[in-house]
Amino acid sequence: MERVAFLIEDTGERLGCLLNPETILLRRQAGIQSRQCGGGLVTGSELADDPLFFSGGGHTDLTLDLLFDVSLAGSSVSSEDVRDLTGPLWDLAENRRQDTYGKPPLCRFVWGKSxxxxxxxxxxxxxxxxFTALGVPRRSWLRLRLLRALDPVVQPYQPVPAGELMSVVPSGGPRQTMMHEVVGGAAAQGGERMDQLAYRYYGDTALGPGLAAANNIDDPMHLPAGHLLEIPPLSVLLERWDAL
Structure with missing residues (x-):
């Protein structure tokens, strides 16, 4: 079963990996620059270091080393060319995947609850x-770099009409355990996702893996339509998550 996935936010497309990443490198660059004036950098004969300007912001990036091999069983794509497996990830850096406003597609890296x-x-x-005798590659070592983007509001809070199975509560979570009936199916076909439900009930998409763990869901990207999920209070959710 594919446990590592890349989810394209705008389309719901899911790009799965059969193997865990070989390595993960997480880096943070703070929003710090050398202070400047109208004529350029601030200078002085007695300065030991450049005066610093704290601009805020900065950026965080994640570098993944992934292994793909067409000889591995279980892939949803059957091919002799490994580039058919890595092509969708490569395309995320191509201009053709950007929208009309020059905005690159937002990609979410999901691996378990971590x-x-x-x-x-x-x-x-x-x-x-x-390579085969015809020069077709069968194995790929792929290095992917992601720049962290602002986490979008994946599903705004919307009250549910009276008579539905459950009522929706604002961020912070319900005061007692509630039940939610999954709408749709696989995320790629427009079905509900755990991060969406976590935002809907707790106001925080990062609680999606914890909600999946509390319901013993192995694959949070494929929720069967009609499945009943427990929505516990936030304190209970965190206790169950920590116990795993």
């Missing part, structure tokens, strides 16, 4: 190996 990282692909590199 990682839920929203970002845009800023760089990709691929080392191809195990």
């Amino acid at each position: 990682w839920n990282f929203p970002g845009v692909v800023s760089a990709v590199a691929e080392r191809l190996e195990s």
